[in-house]
Amino acid sequence: MKVESVEFFYASMPVITDNVDGSQDALLVRVGDGIDVGWGECEASPLTCVAAFATPMSHGACQGVAPAVLGHRIDTPDDVRAFTERLRLRSLDLLQAPHVASGIETALWDLLGRRRGVPVWRLLGHGTNHRRVPYASVLFGDDAEETLRRATDIAADGYRAAKFGWGPYGHGSADADAELVRAAREGLGPEAALMIDAGQVWGRDVAALGERWPALVDADVLWIEEPFAGHALGSFGEARRELVGPAGPRLAAGEASHAPEMALNLIDLGGVEFIQIDAGRIGGVGPAAEVAAYADERGVTYVNHTFTSHLALSASLQPYAGFAGHPWCEYPTSLSPLALALTRDRIERDADGLVAAPDSPGLGIEVDLAAITPYLRSVDIDVDGVRLISLPGKDDTDARRQ
Amino acid sequence: MKVESVEFFYASMPVITDNVDGSQDALLVRVGDGIDVGWGECEASPLTCVAAFATPMSHGACQGVAPAVLGHRIDTPDDVRAFTERLRLRSLDLLQAPHVASGIETALWDLLGRRRGVPVWRLLGHGTNHRRVPYASVLFGDDAEETLRRATDIAADGYRAAKFGWGPYGHGSADADAELVRAAREGLGPEAALMIDAGQVWGRDVAALGERWPALVDADVLWIEEPFAGHALGSFGEARRELVGPAGPRLAAGEASHAPEMALNLIDLGGVEFIQIDAGRIGGVGPAAEVAAYADERGVTYVNHTFTSHLALSASLQPYAGFAGHPWCEYPTSLSPLALALTRDRIERDADGLVAAPDSPGLGIEVDLAAITPYLRSVDIDVDGVRLISLPGKDDTDARRQ
Numbered sequence: 001m002k003v004e005s006v007e008f009f010y011a012s013m014p015v016i017t018d019n020v021d022g023s024q025d026a027l028l029v030r031v032g033d034g035i036d037v038g039w040g041e042c043e044a045s046p047l048t049c050v051a052a053f054a055t056p057m058s059h060g061a062c063q064g065v066a067p068a069v070l071g072h073r074i075d076t077p078d079d080v081r082a083f084t085e086r087l088r089l090r091s092l093d094l095l096q097a098p099h100v101a102s103g104i105e106t107a108l109w110d111l112l113g114r115r116r117g118v119p120v121w122r123l124l125g126h127g128t129n130h131r132r133v134p135y136a137s138v139l140f141g142d143d144a145e146e147t148l149r150r151a152t153d154i155a156a157d158g159y160r161a162a163k164f165g166w167g168p169y170g171h172g173s174a175d176a177d178a179e180l181v182r183a184a185r186e187g188l189g190p191e192a193a194l195m196i197d198a199g200q201v202w203g204r205d206v207a208a209l210g211e212r213w214p215a216l217v218d219a220d221v222l223w224i225e226e227p228f229a230g231h232a233l234g235s236f237g238e239a240r241r242e243l244v245g246p247a248g249p250r251l252a253a254g255e256a257s258h259a260p261e262m263a264l265n266l267i268d269l270g271g272v273e274f275i276q277i278d279a280g281r282i283g284g285v286g287p288a289a290e291v292a293a294y295a296d297e298r299g300v301t302y303v304n305h306t307f308t309s310h311l312a313l314s315a316s317l318q319p320y321a322g323f324a325g326h327p328w329c330e331y332p333t334s335l336s337p338l339a340l341a342l343t344r345d346r347i348e349r350d351a352d353g354l355v356a357a358p359d360s361p362g363l364g365i366e367v368d369l370a371a372i373t374p375y376l377r378s379v380d381i382d383v384d385g386v387r388l389i390s391l392p393g394k395d396d397t398d399a400r401r402q
Numbered sequence: 403m404k405v406e407s408v409e410f411f412y413a414s415m416p417v418i419t420d421n422v423d424g425s426q427d428a429l430l431v432r433v434g435d436g437i438d439v440g441w442g443e444c445e446a447s448p449l450t451c452v453a454a455f456a457t458p459m460s461h462g463a464c465q466g467v468a469p470a471v472l473g474h475r476i477d478t479p480d481d482v483r484a485f486t487e488r489l490r491l492r493s494l495d496l497l498q499a500p501h502v503a504s505g506i507e508t509a510l511w512d513l514l515g516r517r518r519g520v521p522v523w524r525l526l527g528h529g530t531n532h533r534r535v536p537y538a539s540v541l542f543g544d545d546a547e548e549t550l551r552r553a554t555d556i557a558a559d560g561y562r563a564a565k566f567g568w569g570p571y572g573h574g575s576a577d578a579d580a581e582l583v584r585a586a587r588e589g590l591g592p593e594a595a596l597m598i599d600a601g602q603v604w605g606r607d608v609a610a611l612g613e614r615w616p617a618l619v620d621a622d623v624l625w626i627e628e629p630f631a632g633h634a635l636g637s638f639g640e641a642r643r644e645l646v647g648p649a650g651p652r653l654a655a656g657e658a659s660h661a662p663e664m665a666l667n668l669i670d671l672g673g674v675e676f677i678q679i680d681a682g683r684i685g686g687v688g689p690a691a692e693v694a695a696y697a698d699e700r701g702v703t704y705v706n707h708t709f710t711s712h713l714a715l716s717a718s719l720q721p722y723a724g725f726a727g728h729p730w731c732e733y734p735t736s737l738s739p740l741a742l743a744l745t746r747d748r749i750e751r752d753a754d755g756l757v758a759a760p761d762s763p764g765l766g767i768e769v770d771l772a773a774i775t776p777y778l779r780s781v782d783i784d785v786d787g788v789r790l791i792s793l794p795g796k797d798d799t800d801a802r803r804q
Binding site for chain 2: 012016017018019020021022024025043044045046047048050051052054055056057058059060061062063064088089092093094095096098099199200201203204229230231232233234256258259261262264265268269281377378379380381382383384385388393
C-alpha cells in the first residue's frame, strides 16, 4: 500500500507558560494508505515541523519531508526504515527534519501494526514485552518546601521512583541546589529511587557539576541527567572520569538526540550509563530501537524520554520492549488537560505498580480527536499566494469527523 | 540601541533542481535598531527558518527565536553573544533555531560594525586580516569526462586549488569513484591542491572509505570531506586511526555543525584535521569564531564552508581573519544568477590570486535588494486566522524600497 495522506493536528493549551512542561502543546500526525491509518506525535515545535514538512526544496540535500513519505509503499518494516534513510540524504541540511520525521515514522509503524494486527514492538523484532518501573517525572518546586510537598505526594501515590528537574535547579548556588535535592529525598523517603535532571544548565562546565556532586551522593541519587549541553561530549567524558565513582550517581543524557549517532556518542565517548531517548525527536521508533540494541549490547541502561501524551509514551516504550535489564520508564505524572484528553487509552500502572507497552495492534492507543478539537490551532501557510499546507482549527468541521 | 526590526527576504530561482547547489535559494535577514541596519544570511531552509522565528512558544525551552532578539539592546559584542546564550536555553528543543539564529546573529554583527565603522573581524578581536588561497568549490560532473572538463576550466581560470564533491561520487563502485578523482586531478594538473567532498555518503561505513583510499592517495588528495554522517564521530575516529597516514589525505568535516560543541567533538574525538564551519548554520559569526580559536590552539586548520552568496562568504571569512596558518578559503565558483545578483560587492581574487574578508565596516557587503526583487517569494503564515509573519514577494512594493 502507498502512503496517500499525511495530516497534522496542532493542539495547544489556551495559554502557554514558560514552564518547561512539554505537554502544553502537541503535534499529532495521521498517515493513511486509503484503508488503514496510523498515528504518531512529534515532540517538537508544531509550526516549525509543519513548515519543514511542506517547505519548497532548497536543493537536493535540503528537501522538505513530504516527498520522502507521500506516495511511497509501506508494506514491511524495511519500508519504514527506507523512509528514514531516504530522508537522511535528501534532508541533510534541513535541521528540523528529524523532529517532524519522528511523528511520521511512528505513525507508519502504527499503521503497519494495525494492518497486520500486531503491536509495533513485534514488528521491531522483539519477542517479549517487559514491564518497567515507572518513575514519576516532575519539575522541581520553586523552593525546597514546594519540592518536598511534590515528593511527598508522589510517594503517597505509590511511586517507587521519581525524577525532579529544571525549575530553580542549577540557577542558584550549590547550597540552594543541595536543599532542593534534600527536599526531594526527604519527601520520597529513603527507599525510593531519586533521579535529578539538570536540563543542560551548566553548558560545558564540569566544575559546576563537581560543586553539586557531594549533595547528589548524600541524597543517594541514581543519576544526574543532562548536566551539560547535548553535544558537550568532552564535558560528559571528563565528569565520568573525575566525578563518577564505583558507586553513587551515574551520568544520564540523550533526550536531545536527533540522530542515533548522537546517542551512540554519548555512550561511547561521553561515558553515559543511562541513555534516554525520545522517539518523538530521534527520528521515530526505528532509530530509537537502534539505540536500544546498541545500549543493551554495551551494558548501558536504555530509558525512554517522555513528557507528553500516552501516545508518545507508547511510542517510547516500543523500542526496548524486548530487552531485559532496563528497569525504568519515564512516566509523566503532571500532564496538561490537553495531553490527558488526547488519547482514549492510557498506559496505567498494573497491580504490581509496573507499566509496559500495549499488546494491542500498532501503538495500541486510540487518539481522541473529538476531545482535543477545542484545543486545535489552525495553520495556513501560503508561498507566493498559493496555499502550501493547511491544518484544521477548533471550528473546522473536518477535524471533528474522524 | 534596541533591535526594533528583524525582516526576512526569501529569494529563490524560478526552478529548483535536486542538484546539491545551495545557491538556488537564499534567506536574507535585515535587522534594524531604528538608525542602522545589518544583514545576514541563513544557510538553511527558508520557510522552516521563518516558522522557527515566528512560531508560538511550546514551553519554556521550546520558544521561537523572535523574543530572543526583538527589543534587546545591541551596543557591544557581548550583547551579540548574550543573544546566542539566551537562545541556547530558551530554544533548546527547537531544532531549527540555530539555523535561523545564524542569519540573525550575523546581521547583529554587521549592524554593530556599521554603526562603529569597523569590520566585523575587528569586533571579534582580530588585529589582522589574513589573505587566503581560494579553492574553487564545484560539484563532480556526471561522469569522468565532464569532471575533467570542469577541472580543466578551473585550472585555466587560474585557481591553485579545487574541491570536487557530490554528484555520482560514492554512489557507484570504488573503481568508478577512482575514475572521477583521477579526472579531477588530470584536469587540475599536478601542482594544484585537490580536495574531495563525499557529502556524508557512507553514513558510518569506514570500510567504504577504505576501498576508496588508495585512489585518494594516488591523486594526492589534500583532504576527504564528510565521508561519514555529521554525528558519526566513532567512524571518523576509526578512519583517522586506520586509514590516515603520516602523509597523504587528511579528514575534513564540520559543515553540519549547528553548535560549536559539534565542531569541537570532530576535532577532539573525530580526529579531523580540517574543520569546516558555515557561519550560516553554526549559530553565526560568534560561534564560528569560537571554533576557529579552538582549532588554532590545537593545530587544526580552520576552513570556511560557503556555497552561497558573497554576503555569506564575507560572514564565513570573519571568524578566522586574524589567525595565520589557515591557508584555505572555500570559494564558490558556480553560483546561481540569484546568488550573484544578491550583492553589489563581491570578494574577488587580488593580484596574487588571494582573497580576504572586506576591510570596510560590518561585513563590508552591500545587499542589492532591488536586484533580487524578481526572485522574492512571498510567505504568509496564519495561526488561528491571525497573521503571524509575512514576507514580501516580487510584486510587493515594500521590498523594492530599501
